[in-house]
Amino acid sequence: MIDITPLLVKAAWVTVDISARALFFGFFIAAALVVMRTARLPPPRWLARAYISVVRGTPYFVQLLLVFYGGPAIGLRLDPFTCGVVVGAFNIGAYMSEAMRGAIESVESGQNEASRSLGFGRLATLRYIILPQAAGLMIRSIGVLAIILVKNSSLVSIISVVELTYQAQRLIGSTYKPLEVFTLSALMYIVIIYAVMGMVEFLYRRATRYTFL
Amino acid sequence: MTQTTDTPMVELKGVKKRFGDLEVLKGIDLRVDRGKIISIIGPSGSGKSTLLRSINNLEVIDEGQILLDGVQVNRPDLKGMAFERHINHIRQNMGMVFQHFNLFPHMSTLDNVTLAPRKLKGMETKSARELGMELLERVGLADKAQAYPSSLSGGQKQRVAIARALAMRPKVMLFDEATSALDPELVEEVNQVMKGLAEEHMTMLIVTHEMGFARDVSDWAMFMDGGVVVEANTPDHLFSHPDQERTQHFLRKHLGTQT
Numbered sequence: 001m002i003d004i005t006p007l008l009v010k011a012a013w014v015t016v017d018i019s020a021r022a023l024f025f026g027f028f029i030a031a032a033l034v035v036m037r038t039a040r041l042p043p044p045r046w047l048a049r050a051y052i053s054v055v056r057g058t059p060y061f062v063q064l065l066l067v068f069y070g071g072p073a074i075g076l077r078l079d080p081f082t083c084g085v086v087v088g089a090f091n092i093g094a095y096m097s098e099a100m101r102g103a104i105e106s107v108e109s110g111q112n113e114a115s116r117s118l119g120f121g122r123l124a125t126l127r128y129i130i131l132p133q134a135a136g137l138m139i140r141s142i143g144v145l146a147i148i149l150v151k152n153s154s155l156v157s158i159i160s161v162v163e164l165t166y167q168a169q170r171l172i173g174s175t176y177k178p179l180e181v182f183t184l185s186a187l188m189y190i191v192i193i194y195a196v197m198g199m200v201e202f203l204y205r206r207a208t209r210y211t212f213l
Numbered sequence: 214m215t216q217t218t219d220t221p222m223v224e225l226k227g228v229k230k231r232f233g234d235l236e237v238l239k240g241i242d243l244r245v246d247r248g249k250i251i252s253i254i255g256p257s258g259s260g261k262s263t264l265l266r267s268i269n270n271l272e273v274i275d276e277g278q279i280l281l282d283g284v285q286v287n288r289p290d291l292k293g294m295a296f297e298r299h300i301n302h303i304r305q306n307m308g309m310v311f312q313h314f315n316l317f318p319h320m321s322t323l324d325n326v327t328l329a330p331r332k333l334k335g336m337e338t339k340s341a342r343e344l345g346m347e348l349l350e351r352v353g354l355a356d357k358a359q360a361y362p363s364s365l366s367g368g369q370k371q372r373v374a375i376a377r378a379l380a381m382r383p384k385v386m387l388f389d390e391a392t393s394a395l396d397p398e399l400v401e402e403v404n405q406v407m408k409g410l411a412e413e414h415m416t417m418l419i420v421t422h423e424m425g426f427a428r429d430v431s432d433w434a435m436f437m438d439g440g441v442v443v444e445a446n447t448p449d450h451l452f453s454h455p456d457q458e459r460t461q462h463f464l465r466k467h468l469g470t471q472t
Contacts, residue, residue: 114315114374117269118329118381119305121297128328132319 004171011167012188019150022088029093034100055094060152063087068159084156092149103138136208143200147193220283222247222385222416228277237263239440248414252427255437261420265389269307270300308378312390314370316362323358326377348376352406368399372406385416428452436460
């Protein structure tokens, strides 16, 4: 009998690692998509919209397989972990850009007018007035996406990244105790996801402090 | 850029504005000398708010000319960033007060007032703070400096909004129905602040539904309807013996519903 807990904890850390990196890079991809979608010239807008449509219209699982197995044919060779981060980032980035855009658009138009009438330009208005307010509005939706990202990371087991789900499957091969192993791995997902929710609430309260005074 | 004292502070020449097929301003001429106060009254949809918003280019006019202290505000010849720079500079000289206040909810009252002088004029924190406190004092809200807008009443919010606009030391103040969204008992405190500005000879354009206030405070009153200035005169004349039938009708209806 081997002790499965340390092995699962180690694998859970890989799940956290791969999700955190994907979220980090996804954030910048999302920001770039938002900028493209508000561009004055149409081509960047079309490109961003086409990209978002493709990501939303295909399963994450397929995207993963496509990049990992199809990538080498066009010279894109990624190790499994990097592939998980890249596909995760590009996937979540598309959804996150929609959350960001929605938050920015839901800041009242009067805020923009007040700022512009003081003499602030477009960028300064975005920086001092719109984004600080949009941040509060987008944090919770980004939190939901982060949770989806963590859950989706179980799919990278198919490209043999030794994360929580893959490790669980391997341990079943040696212990023949699927109920115990999967229950334990499920509990670990719950712990990770509750930690994410806690952080999201913390950030949300920080970003919206002013409304409670 | 400051001109001689004869140069009007604000001047409009043949200003036209369309929203799609609807012409909301049908050629407006207006001259506001420095230190004067003009009230603009008229029914909803008469174009009076559009006129005011055109002056600082929140609405882009289709034809005509707008000048602030002799400098042209609308510049069809400037495109893109060049126009941005031009209009941002012009707007620093005009204070605008909105019907729905539009205070920045994520900043304290003091920060609302000092943001523009700090970021646009590069004023240091200490002097910006002194300026902010002085202006909040003037609108009677020095004790609310650290409060956030969500904790203020409508009247207090509007007084902060006035202080915020004054912080850039504007040459002219534009009031777009500044008291229309307020509960009746809060209107007076805002009117008092505006009267204070009038006594200091601030040039003001006031779009309002408050006939009594317009009559008290203005040097000149304009009645607009259907995108044209129907009648303009001294407030005493306009409110007591309007020449035009449409003005009479509007005032009868409006003063009638007030009592």
